[in-house]
Amino acid sequence: MDPTRLRLLRELGDRGSVAAVAVAMHVSSSAVSQQLAALQAGVAVPLTVKRGRTLALTEAGQALAQAAARVEQALTEAQDTVDSFLEQQARTVSVSAYHSAGLTFFGPLLEALGPGRPVSLADADVARRDFPGLTADYDLVIAHRLAHDPAWPSERIVVVPLLVEPLDIALPASHPLASQREIRPEQLRDERWVSTHEGFPLSGVLEMIGALAGGPLHIDHRINEFSVAAQVVRTGSAIAVMPRVTAASLATDGMVLRPVAGATLARHVDVLARPDALAQASVRHVLEALEGVAHRGAERGTGDR
Numbered sequence: 442m443d444p445t446r447l448r449l450l451r452e453l454g455d456r457g458s459v460a461a462v463a464v465a466m467h468v469s470s471s472a473v474s475q476q477l478a479a480l481q482a483g484v485a486v487p488l489t490v491k492r493g494r495t496l497a498l499t500e501a502g503q504a505l506a507q508a509a510a511r512v513e514q515a516l517t518e519a520q521d522t523v524d525s526f527l528e529q530q531a532r533t534v535s536v537s538a539y540h541s542a543g544l545t546f547f548g549p550l551l552e553a554l555g556p557g558r559p560v561s562l563a564d565a566d567v568a569r570r571d572f573p574g575l576t577a578d579y580d581l582v583i584a585h586r587l588a589h590d591p592a593w594p595s596e597r598i599v600v601v602p603l604l605v606e607p608l609d610i611a612l613p614a615s616h617p618l619a620s621q622r623e624i625r626p627e628q629l630r631d632e633r634w635v636s637t638h639e640g641f642p643l644s645g646v647l648e649m650i651g652a653l654a655g656g657p658l659h660i661d662h663r664i665n666e667f668s669v670a671a672q673v674v675r676t677g678s679a680i681a682v683m684p685r686v687t688a689a690s691l692a693t694d695g696m697v698l699r700p701v702a703g704a705t706l707a708r709h710v711d712v713l714a715r716p717d718a719l720a721q722a723s724v725r726h727v728l729e730a731l732e733g734v735a736h737r738g739a740e741r742g743t744g745d746r
Contacts, residue, residue: 442480442483443476443479443480444509444512444513444516445476446476446477446479446480447480447505447506447508447509447512447513448509448513449462449466449473449476449477449480450477450480450488450498450502450505450506450509451506451509451510451513452465452466452577453473453477453489453496453498453502453506454498454502454503454506454597455574455576455577455597456574456577457495457497458495458496459473459474459477459496465577465578477489477496484501484505486499486501487499487501487502488501488502488505489502506597507596507597510597510715510716510717511716513715513716513717514715514716514717514720515720516717517717517718517720517721518720521720521721521722532559532721532723533559533560533561534559534560534561534580534581534721534723534724534726534727535560535561535562535563535578535579535580535581536550536560536561536562536563536579536580536581536582536583536727536731537562537563537564537565537575537578537579537581537582537583538562538563538564538565538582538583539564539565539566539567539583539584539585540564540566540665540666540667541667541684541687541688542583542585542687542710543562543564543583544667544668544687544690545686545687545689545690545738546583546731546734546735546738547562549734549737549738550562550727550730550731550734553730553733553734554726554727554730558726558727559723560727563579565579565582566641566665566666568640568641569584569585569586569590569640569641569642570640572584572585572586572593572713573593573594573597573598573713575713576598576713576714576715576718577715580714580718580721580724580727581712581713581714581718581724581727581728581731582712582713582714583603583710583711583712583731584710584711584712584713585606585642585708585709585710585711586642586708586709586711587642587643587645587646587707587708587709588705588707588708588709589645590642590645593711593713597715598713598714598715598716599713599714599715599716599719600711600712600713601711601712601713601714601728601732602709602710602711603710603711603712603731603732603735604686604710604735604736604738604739605707605708605709605710606684606685606686606687606707606708606709606710606739607684607685607686607700607706607707608643608646608682608683608684608685608706608707608708609682609683609684609685609688609698609699609700609701609706610624610629610680610681610682610683610698610699610700610701611670611671611674611680611681611682611683611688611691611692611696611697611698612674612680612696612697612698612699613674613675613676613677613680613695613696613697614695614696614697615677615695616677616680618699619697619699621699622699623699623700623701623702624699624700624701624702625701625702625703626650626653626654626655626701626702626703626704627653627654627655629650629654629658629680629701630654630655630656630658631659632658632659632679632680633659633661633678633679633680634647634658634659634660634661634662634679634680634681635660635661635662635663635664635670635673635674635679635680635681636660636662636663636664636681636682637663637664637665638663638665639663641665642708643682643684643708646682646706647660647682649704649706650682650701650704650706653701653703653704661678661679662679667683667684667687667688667691668691670683671683671688671691671696674696675694675695675696682706683698684708685698685700686738686739687710687738710735712728712731714728
């Protein structure tokens with residue numbers, strides 16, 4: 442089987458349409474369709490099926506797409522072996538992160554890598570379900586989810602845990618609860634809140650707190666960017682849930698972070714990547730540096746308590 446055709450099948454499964462594959466691969470939609478048809482001609486079972494106006498993978502197509510990922514990983518490892526002998530390790534590694542992770546990790550990552558290590562950084566704050574799809578465009582994707590959220594699709598991507606980050610309550614320093622070392626859930630029942638938009642990982646935390654407090658919470662504002670939410674909190678008009686490590690730099694100038702007593706509130710921060718991306722030495726080097734940055738950040742967060 443032609444590796445290029447296998448890759449197109451895999452891209453169709455990840456991107457969801459022939460048009461999206463064509464854009465990503467910089468070819469025409471008709472060229473993608475022709476190559477998929479040529480792949481189908483050599484396989485005895487249907488690989489794709491029409492669903493409305495969209496072409497989707499059948500169960501057999503999904504199985505072959507997963508096998509295609511292993512083929513591409515093996516080819517990448519072979520190329521990387523050759524490159525290592527030729528000392529061609531200058532490939533630019535692309536890394537994406539949601540906003541607070543970028544704020545926390547990007548600077549220290551660049552310092553850890555030092556000059557001469559090509560890396561391209563991008564912010565990509567998306568709904569939880571969309572993080573795996575970013576691996577089609579970036580070598581390493583820093584993603585987050587709550588403990589009770591569905592696991593990442595490990596059958597087609599590699600998941601590398603970075604840290605489990607506690608979630609605290611962000612309060613104005615003048616708030617009566619700010620003087621306490623920790624806050625009981627029932628004390629939060631009548632507060633006004635800043636939350637993230639629906640579908641983003643932290644939006645579900647307020648539902649958990651509301652259940653512990655004995656009733657739904659009053660959400661006045663929906664703001665994804667923590668630095669903006671912190672400004673709202675500082676005014677005293679609302680409080681928020683913020684991560685202890687990646688929001689630590691915001692807990693200044695009139696805002697404090699306090700844990701919730703009797704509740705384990707945390708989010709999982711992970712790196713998602715395609716197997717073939719991690720087959721490259723340059724990508725693995727950046728991942729190792731990122732793991733070191735996250736470990737040091739987690740130690741500081743633990744020390745703060």
